[in-house]
Amino acid sequence: MKYFLWNLLLAFVWASVSGNIAPETLAAGFLIGFGILYFVQPALGPSSYFKKVRQVVFFFFFFLWELFLANLRVAYDVVTPTHHNKPGVIGIELDAETDWEITLLANFISLTPGTLSLDVSDDRKVLYIHAMFVDDPETLRKEIKNGLERRLLEVLR
Amino acid sequence: MTEALTILLMGAGTAFMVLAAIGIVRLPDLFTRMHAATKVGTLGASGIVLALAVHFDNLGVTTRALFVIGFLFLTAPIAAHMLGRAAYFTGVPFWEGTGVDELKEAGDGGGSRASGDPKSPNAAGEGASRESEDPH
Numbered sequence: 001m002k003y004f005l006w007n008l009l010l011a012f013v014w015a016s017v018s019g020n021i022a023p024e025t026l027a028a029g030f031l032i033g034f035g036i037l038y039f040v041q042p043a044l045g046p047s048s049y050f051k052k053v054r055q056v057v058f059f060f061f062f063f064l065w066e067l068f069l070a071n072l073r074v075a076y077d078v079v080t081p082t083h084h085n086k087p088g089v090i091g092i093e094l095d096a097e098t099d100w101e102i103t104l105l106a107n108f109i110s111l112t113p114g115t116l117s118l119d120v121s122d123d124r125k126v127l128y129i130h131a132m133f134v135d136d137p138e139t140l141r142k143e144i145k146n147g148l149e150r151r152l153l154e155v156l157r
Numbered sequence: 158m159t160e161a162l163t164i165l166l167m168g169a170g171t172a173f174m175v176l177a178a179i180g181i182v183r184l185p186d187l188f189t190r191m192h193a194a195t196k197v198g199t200l201g202a203s204g205i206v207l208a209l210a211v212h213f214d215n216l217g218v219t220t221r222a223l224f225v226i227g228f229l230f231l232t233a234p235i236a237a238h239m240l241g242r243a244a245y246f247t248g249v250p251f252w253e254g255t256g257v258d259e260l261k262e263a264g265d266g267g268g269s270r271a272s273g274d275p276k277s278p279n280a281a282g283e284g285a286s287r288e289s290e291d292p293h
Contacts, residue, residue: 023216071173071200074192078180087189088256089245110234113196116188116241117234119260128260130188130241137257 003049007033055155062151066112074113074132088134089118091126092141095153102127105152109144163212170204173197186252187244195237199229 007030014029015021038050077085096102106117106127114132121128134140180193203226210222251258 067200071197074180074197075173075176078176078183078193083185085184085189086256087186087252089258089260091259106238107231107234110238111196111199111230113192113200116191117238118242118245130245132189132192134256137259 001049003037003044003047006037006044009033010036052155055151059151059155062147063108066147070113070115077132085132086134087130087132088137089128089130090134090137090141091121091128092144092149094120094125094127095145095149097124101153101156104156105149108148108152112148115144159211159214163208166204166208166211170201170206170208173201173204177201186255187249188241189252191237191241195233195240199233202229 010033011026011029012021014032015025018025018029034053037044041047041050077083094102094105096105102120102124106120109115109117109127109129116130117127118130119128120126129144131140174197177193177197180197181190184190184193206222206225210219213219245260
């Protein structure tokens with residue numbers, strides 16, 4: 001958190017010194033500040049900031065890619081004359097514990113085409129989702145657990 | 158360059174919207190239709206809004222476009238979740254090609270809230286009708 005504030009401050013300083021406070025200079029200042037902070041890290045004390053930033057960026061691109069693939073899959077099923085889909089409702093055991101983690105995971109699952117979160121069990125251990133392509137419940141479960149859930153929890157914890 | 162990007166984004170957005178509309182007509186049951194309508198539609202709308210941002214190349218328009226996309230991505234899954242959940246618990250029938258239903262198998266110990274619900278007799282009745290529809 002401290003590092004993030006430092007980074008914002010450095011971005012602002014860079015923009016003011018270059019005499020033009022615009023999105024481009026602020027973005028450049030943020031990137032340069034990030035590099036500087038990385039090198040003065042020993043002086044300011046250790047922090048998970050750099051790991052977090054990397055994980056957030058990774059998650060962002062991973063999710064965009066998943067979104068794109070899933071969209072193509074649903075689109076393909078819509079335009080071809082036969083139905084290839086085999087829908088089903090499957091339960092995923094959750095590693096996510098807090099309300100915040102479960103809410104975000106359920107939202108990201110709903111956002112991906114082809115999967116829709118339906119319900120969380122009363123003891124909050126299992127999330128039930130409706131999926132459009134359940135060829136094998138086990139593989140799909142593993143895919144979501146190792147892909148979306150693991151990465152999301154990495155970012156949040 | 159910007160023109161080409163605008164055309165590409167707008168074309169992709171419109172294509173996704175058309176696909177979502179065809180999906181609503183073509184897919185077999187409510188749940189699969191929701192997959193097409195809510196999410197493919199979201200991506201289509203974002204594509205069109207992004208195309209606007211690229212075309213006008215103006216800070217105000219771009220920030221507003223980004224906010225529109227942010228709100229779309231925040232609200233669409235919640236609406237989809239509530240619709241799907243309501244449909245499931247009021248017993249909207251599944252398509253016959255549907256495979257497993259682990260939520261039903263889990264029964265009361267799992268996620269079924271029909272028991273604690275004021276509407277429970279109704280929900281139980283609908284649940285029974287779904288079971289009778291399953292075999293064919």
